Amino acid sequence: MTTAISASEVMYPNFSACSSDSDCLTSNSDCRNGLVCECVAGYSYHETTGACVTSCPGGYGSTFTLTNGFYLFGFNTAVFNDLDTCFEECRLDPGCVSIEYDTLMGECNLGLSSKIGNEDNWMYDSFYEYYQRNCA
Numbered sequence: 001m002t003t004a005i006s007a008s009e010v011m012y013p014n015f016s017a018c019s020s021d022s023d024c025l026t027s028n029s030d031c032r033n034g035l036v037c038e039c040v041a042g043y044s045y046h047e048t049t050g051a052c053v054t055s056c057p058g059g060y061g062s063t064f065t066l067t068n069g070f071y072l073f074g075f076n077t078a079v080f081n082d083l084d085t086c087f088e089e090c091r092l093d094p095g096c097v098s099i100e101y102d103t104l105m106g107e108c109n110l111g112l113s114s115k116i117g118n119e120d121n122w123m124y125d126s127f128y129e130y131y132q133r134n135c136a
Contacts, residue, residue: 016036016037017035017036018031018034018035018036018037019031019034020034023037024037025037026039026050026051026052027051027052028040028043028051028052028053029043029052038065038066039052039065039132039134040052040067041067041070041114041115041122041130041132042054042114042115042116042122042132043065043114043116043132044056044060044065044097044114044132044133044134044135045063045065045134045135046134046135047061047134047135048135053135054114054116056133056134056135056136058135058136059094059135059136060094060096060097060133060134060135060136061133061134061135061136062091063133063134064087064099064131064132064133064134065131065132065134066129066130066131067129067130067131067132068128068129068130069124069125069126069128069129070115070122070123070124070125070128070130071100071102071109071123071125071128071130072098072100072111072113072114072115072118072121072122072123072130073121073122073123074118074121075098075111075112075113075118075121076100076109076110076111076112077093077095077096077109077110077111077112078109078110079107079108079109080107080108080109080110081106081107081108082106082108083099083101083108085108086099086101086108086109086110087099087131089110090110090133093110095112096110096111096112096133097111097112097113097114097132097133098110098111098113098114098130098131098132098133099111099130099131099133100128100129100130100131101128101129101130101131102125102127102128103127103128103129104127105127114132
């Protein structure tokens with residue numbers, strides 16, 4: 001079962017319209033679906049500075065940036081049967097950095113790490129959705 005995610009949960013950093021990556025002026029951002037600039041996988045959006053960063057010294061917030069078709073192997077801490085529960089549990093865990101959702105199986109995992117520094121564990125799978133947690 002696919003769960004609908006509200007716009008307040010998935011963030012579109014800068015809300016900058018784009019048609020190609022060169023339209024995205026923020027470092028470590030790219031043009032998603034030819035529509036909007038977002039932080040690349042592994043980077044969290046820092047709303048105060050408008051930057052895409054590798055860590056959030058002030059802690060993580062309640063929004064996420066979606067990357068379709070990928071997951072991070074080997075860094076999961078918990079498995080849940082629906083995406084809404086994953087979002088709730090991740091927000092409660094200060095160490096939760098990401099969520100991976102298997103759309104085929106309907107399972108999601110909380111992650112303690114991101115793609116940055118773990119590129120060998122970054123796997124393509126068209127049935128996955130990777131949600132990078134943004135900064136508070």
